[in-house]
Amino acid sequence: MPAGKVKWFNNAKGYGFILADGSNEDLFVHYSSIVMDGYKTLKAGQPVAFDTLQAAKGIHAVNIHPCHSEEEAIRVALDMEQSQDEAPVSQPEHQEVTTRRAGNG
Template sequence: MHTGTVKWFNNAKGYGFILSSDGTTDIFAHYSAITMEGYKTLKAGQEVTYDLVEGEKGLHATNIAAAGSTVTQNDDLQPPSLDVESDTVSDH
């Protein structure tokens, strides 16, 4: 796993570049390699983690995620229930 900073990302075209943490390499980033939930985009200056793959046109990032983010699944989490009688929300 590598870390770097998003140099730029074009939402309309769905790609951009990440600057490696040592500041020496630009790495191609495609929206399909972003592992975040929801709308898959990156912002200039954003710190990210990623894996590297050597492609025909050079290095590109895979498994791109915001640095410090952890995606976990917790089956114990339940949404709060609405108490219709008193119009209050309870946490079970």
């Protein structure tokens, strides 16, 4: 999971852009991808940790975690990456379904 900084975010329109550490590419961010309670917003220059998603119009930042410092953003990014690596792969459970018809009986 990458870390980076908010380039700009428009609260009225609900979107903006993030610049990933070590990259010159702007990543689109929509307010619905911000992970926080209450009013979802970002501030220019704010450190963040996030995932990326390839979309038709470019790469989007998703699962965005606002942070208070660059160190926190890097730690959150590493923790999330590690938890994704350790997450067990779930197998769908087979469930037997039986139906009964109502009848005279």
